[in-house]
Amino acid sequence: METPPWIVLALVWLVSLILLKKLITPRHRKPKYPPGPKPWPIIGNLNLVGSIPHQSFHKLSKIYGEIMQLKFGSFPVVVVSSTEMAKQILQIHGETFASRPVTAASKYISYNFSDMLWAPYGPYWRQARRIYLNELFSHKRLDSYKYIRVEERHALVSRLFSLSGDKIAVKEHIVRFALTNMSRMTLGDKYFSESQYESSSKVKFEELKEMVDEWFLLNGVSNIGDWIPWLNFLDLQGYVKRMKALFKKLDRFHDHVIGDHKARREVEKGLGAKDMVEIVLQLADDPNLEVKLNSDCVKGLLQDPILGGTDTLASTVEWAISELLKQPHLLSKATQVLDTVIGREKWVGESDMQNLPFIDAIVKETMRLHPAATLLAPHFSTQDCKIAGYDIPKGTIVFVNVWSIGRDPRYWDEPNKFLPERFLGSEIDVKGHNFELLPFGSGRRMCPAYRLGMKMIGSTLANLLHGFNWKLPENVKPEDVDMDEQYAFTTHRANPIIAVIEPRLPSNLYC
Numbered sequence: 001m002e003t004p005p006w007i008v009l010a011l012v013w014l015v016s017l018i019l020l021k022k023l024i025t026p027r028h029r030k031p032k033y034p035p036g037p038k039p040w041p042i043i044g045n046l047n048l049v050g051s052i053p054h055q056s057f058h059k060l061s062k063i064y065g066e067i068m069q070l071k072f073g074s075f076p077v078v079v080v081s082s083t084e085m086a087k088q089i090l091q092i093h094g095e096t097f098a099s100r101p102v103t104a105a106s107k108y109i110s111y112n113f114s115d116m117l118w119a120p121y122g123p124y125w126r127q128a129r130r131i132y133l134n135e136l137f138s139h140k141r142l143d144s145y146k147y148i149r150v151e152e153r154h155a156l157v158s159r160l161f162s163l164s165g166d167k168i169a170v171k172e173h174i175v176r177f178a179l180t181n182m183s184r185m186t187l188g189d190k191y192f193s194e195s196q197y198e199s200s201s202k203v204k205f206e207e208l209k210e211m212v213d214e215w216f217l218l219n220g221v222s223n224i225g226d227w228i229p230w231l232n233f234l235d236l237q238g239y240v241k242r243m244k245a246l247f248k249k250l251d252r253f254h255d256h257v258i259g260d261h262k263a264r265r266e267v268e269k270g271l272g273a274k275d276m277v278e279i280v281l282q283l284a285d286d287p288n289l290e291v292k293l294n295s296d297c298v299k300g301l302l303q304d305p306i307l308g309g310t311d312t313l314a315s316t317v318e319w320a321i322s323e324l325l326k327q328p329h330l331l332s333k334a335t336q337v338l339d340t341v342i343g344r345e346k347w348v349g350e351s352d353m354q355n356l357p358f359i360d361a362i363v364k365e366t367m368r369l370h371p372a373a374t375l376l377a378p379h380f381s382t383q384d385c386k387i388a389g390y391d392i393p394k395g396t397i398v399f400v401n402v403w404s405i406g407r408d409p410r411y412w413d414e415p416n417k418f419l420p421e422r423f424l425g426s427e428i429d430v431k432g433h434n435f436e437l438l439p440f441g442s443g444r445r446m447c448p449a450y451r452l453g454m455k456m457i458g459s460t461l462a463n464l465l466h467g468f469n470w471k472l473p474e475n476v477k478p479e480d481v482d483m484d485e486q487y488a489f490t491t492h493r494a495n496p497i498i499a500v501i502e503p504r505l506p507s508n509l510y511c
Contacts, residue, residue: 026144031391034078036060036069044071046227049274052487053222053372057081059405067388073227075101075282076396080386081404083411083435088387089379089398090435095121098444099314101397103226105219108243109250114300116448117308117377124201124291126302131283132448136276136305142452145185145457146350149456152181153347157467164502167473170321171496174314175209178303181456183310186302188275208488211253214246216311222487225382229251243264254299277302280353309456316439318363319370321464322497323418330420331465333505334358338466348462350455359462361423363454367406367430367439367494369418370483372490374403376441389459402438403491411436430454467503467509 037060039045046068049056066082080086089097091220099121100106106118116132119125135141145482156177162170183190193202223239225232235241261277280301284293288292324331337358342348353360379398386392406416413422428434432442432448440450447453464470472478474497484494 025406026470027405031393032078032389034066034067034069034387034390034392036071039071042073042228044073044075044227044248045077046072046222046224049222051195052485052491054401054487054491055485057399057401058404058407061401067390072222072397073224074229075227076393078392078396079401080398081401083405084407085388086402086405086435086438086442089400090432090438090441090445093385093387094443095379096385097398099380099382101378101380104223104232105221106199107241109215109247109295111303114296114490116301117302117304118466119300120380121382121444124297127289127291128297129444129448131280135279135283136301137449137452139451142455147351148184148447149181149459151465152177153185155180157347157463160464160468161500161503165496165500168498169496171314171318171492171500174317175212175310177275177460178206178305178310178313178456179205179209179212181313182306184275184276186260186276188277191234191253191257198412205413207249210248211249212307212310214242215250215307215340218243218246218490220487237489249333250303251299254302257302258298260508276305282335308447310451312453313456313460314364315372315490315492316366316370317461317464318460318493318497320366321470321499322483323366323369323480324362324465325470325497325499326483328478330362330418331470334362334465335469338462342466343507346470347505347509348459348466350459353455353458353462356458356462358375359465360419361420361456361462363458364423364428364430364437365418365420368412368437369416370491371406371439373439374401374443374485374487374491376400376402376438377435377445377489379445394425400438400441405436405438408436467505469504472498473498473500 003414037045037048037500048060049072055426057134058081060070061079061081067078068078068086068450070077070079080089100118102113103118106113110118113119116125116128130347156173158171159176179192180190183192192205194205204492218239221237221239222234225234225240249511257277258281261281265281266277275408280293280298283289284298291297297442305335324334337356338348341355342352348356376399379400381392381394381396381398383394384391403493404409430437431440432438432440432446432450435442440447440453440479481497482495486494
């Protein structure tokens with residue numbers, strides 16, 4: 001039977017439509033993601049990350065490269081570990097990656113995303129950054145607090161002088177010094193008691209120190225509920241319970257401080273702001289602010305300087321002294337430089353640091369090998385992006401592995417050795433322009449208090465070296481000093497360094 005012509009025409013027309021649709025319909029390109037290990041169901045690649053994440057990432061980067069993609073539970077995670085990739089994330093595509101992921105820590109112990117560290121990128125965060133740069137950490141403001149840093153340095157030296165010949169845990173004394181400094185500069189007073197005879201309205205020093213330690217630990221933990229949200233309600237590791245308990249302690253402390261300042265404002269009307277609390281409280285009353293500062297905002301903005309300033313200083317100085325005790329010839333060279341430039345009749349002032357490039361080099365080399373933030377605080381992509389030819393989708397969490405960059409032989413000769421001399425005559429600084437050295441980050445999310453950090457770290461280390469002879473306890477050899485790490489939001493020594501100190505400078509300088 002012969003096929004009717006209209007059927008043939010219909011078939012030709014249908015085939016033509018199909019072919020035409022294929023020609024005019026754009027083909028969907030399959031995304032090209034960075035290389036990485038195959039994820040397991042549910043947990044993704046969480047099984048590949050050990051107790052020291054930056055070291056785990058470093059090993060994986062040797063296999064998958066300077067930009068790699070992992071999956072943590074339900075979330076895509078990208079880890080970058082080279083200067084080129086860090087520059088892409090922090091500078092070239094800085095706005096795309098300027099936000100933060102939502103975590104239990106950022107919700108429960110950072111005043112519901114109201115501090116500078118965890119606030120999402122947007123109007124509030126931009127306003128907060130302006131407050132930090134123009135009000136709290138301006139050159140003029142930092143200079144006005146210089147007397148506090150001098151007084152607390154004297155108190156530190158006096159305590160250490162009384163311990164001449166004794167074994168001391170270095171970190172213990174540096175933490176006390178740092179916490180006292182940051183408390184006074186931020187709050188106008190220490191607001192903690194150092195003995196049982198002081199005001200009962202103050203928290204005990206050890207209690208405040210425990211709060212600081214707990215805050216850094218909980219901000220650095222890998223909370224399963226953050227990665228697998230449907231398990232969040234179980235709080236399998238107990239971290240959320242600890243966060244809620246810590247928040248209650250921190251909030252009581254902040255309420256006491258702010259209440260005290262408000263009471264003083266009523267008495268001291270018109271005398272002007274003297275500390276950071278008063279500055280922020282004045283700003284909270286400003287009707288012209290783009291974003292109104294509520295109670296959570298005030299507390300969040302005041303919390304970061306105390307916590308961040310304390311741990312960064314303590315960690316860096318302890319690592320520096322550890323490295324110098326491990327290499328006595330560097331310790332000897334440092335003291336010789338200090339004797340020549342400063343002399344044996346005075347302490348080192350902050351203004352003297354510009355004449356002490358070798359001490360500055362020790363600080364930078366410490367920050368290269370032992371950055372306080374081995375992984376910069378995580379970034380979060382707010383839109384699709386392409387990096388080095390790879391597709392990075394919106395909603396990706398990005399870690400910059402500063403620890404890996406500091407050990408990359410492409411940028412550093414003998415990268416695993418502590419060699420401060422490498423920075424003598426070098427133009428590499430810590431201001432976020434040189435991506436080989438990023439202790440304070442770079443770009444929009446760079447730490448706004450880096451100037452204060454460098455002032456305090458450099459002058460503290462210089463005075464400890466200038467004022468005291470340092471040696472290891474009897475029967476401990478330099479080669480026995482371990483450099484094992486303990487990971488938290490800042491990375492400390494796993495085993496606190498123990499040293500014996502003796503005064504170098506004349507005793508009348510301690511009076």
